[in-house]
Amino acid sequence: MPTNIQLSIVIPCYNCRDTINSTVQFIRSQILETHPPLEIILVDDGSSDTTPQILKKLSDPYTRVLTLKKNQGRSSAINRGAKLVTSDAIMIIDSDCYMTNPYLISKHLKALSQGASVVFGQIFNSGAGFWARYQNEVAASRLRIKNITAQTTAHFSIHRELFFSMGGFPTCYSSYGFEDKDFLCQISNIISSDKVQFLTNSVEHRDDLSLSGLCGKLIIAAQYSAPLFHRRHPDFYEATPYGKLDLRCSPSLLSNIAFRLSPIHSMGCRLVAPLLEQQWIPFGAKKLVVRLLMALAYASGCADR
Structure with missing residues (x-):
């Protein structure tokens, strides 16, 4: 297992004008000791708001923007972005999740370098209302049982070779729901639980639930x-x-x-x-x-x- 793993980040974007700028800025604020500048791939999944204009402003030599003319769904957006990855590992993060811990990517890199095939990051909500507490209890439960199929794919990292050996995310789901569960089922059929690591309080999720x-x-x-x-x-x-x-x-x-x-x-x-x-x-x-x-x-x- 290589100890100098490099990682690229894929962010599926759909009508995320209110969050994507902060998501990218938190990533750019990560503290990395030996890793080269992070490759970020932003995939615009046919957004109908001002997301495309915001992504264009975020583009730089290390931040690539892939534009899909029609909305194809989160799974297709992730797979299309993953094909552009040049690193050893792929990190997925949703466009409304913020890396408030400046050492988070370093923790992922360490876990992947030490033998983990997949690293899941715990989602948390810093709010004070009912939905924040509800989300945090669900996240704590996922972390406690450490079952691959119970996790969320809102934030995780995976070796690039493993991701493509599975065929990426299933694209047969045209509507909301179960595409992430399907992906996790595939992972659980390929790797053993000792090849999975879990990181606590990884990214803040600021979605307004109702x-x-x-x-x-x-x-x-x-x-x-x-x-x-x-x-x-x-x-x-x-x-x-x-x-x-x-x-x-x-x-x-x-x-x-x-x-x-x-x-x-x-x-x-x-x-x-x-x-x-x-x-x-x-x-x-x-x-x-x-x-x-x-x-x-x-x-x-x-x-x-």
Whole structure:
């Protein structure tokens, strides 16, 4: 395993005018002792806002911009950017994630040089509201169980050779959801858990979450992406909470109850959303209700196929 690994960064960009400049500036502020200037590849995935103009201003000898005329999805954007990488390793980071730790890339390089095949960086939210705490608990849970398929691909690094041996991200998903889970399943089938490292508090995620927004994404994932993922990974899908909520592949008591209650999720979102920032309601109670509504939204999407 080489000890002088070089790393390039690929950032998929879609309508990210409010975040991409900060994302790149945090990367450029990284402290690297022996690594040459970082190669950054910004992939504009058919943005319809002012993202293309911002990316053009960010371009320099070490920051390349690849423009896709039509929106092809995150997976295709990452794969297209990865093909331009000239380094030994590829780092992926979403356009709304900030490297607030100036030594983060050095930690990735150290882990990759010491034998790790993949390095996952923990996402955190520095906010004080319900969604910040909710995100942080989810991230802590992922880190605690250290299961490859439970991670997020919002920020990770991987040896270039391994990435291309897998064929990169699957591009068969045309809608939101499961493309990252599919990618992680492929990794887990190729490498052992001792070849994976996890870094705590790696990048700050500043996405503005909302209950209706998350439920909407889950409905889309259930309608369009879940059937494809189920065909590609049937045993894995049926063992997940998603599979257990899917009446079409798991006709259980749980999925039947979720199916019958699914029509109320929209009304529930409207009623619950204003209450999530109320301090007098225990966080645990709010989290339970949110998870229930998200489960009903997913069940609703499954029923609408």
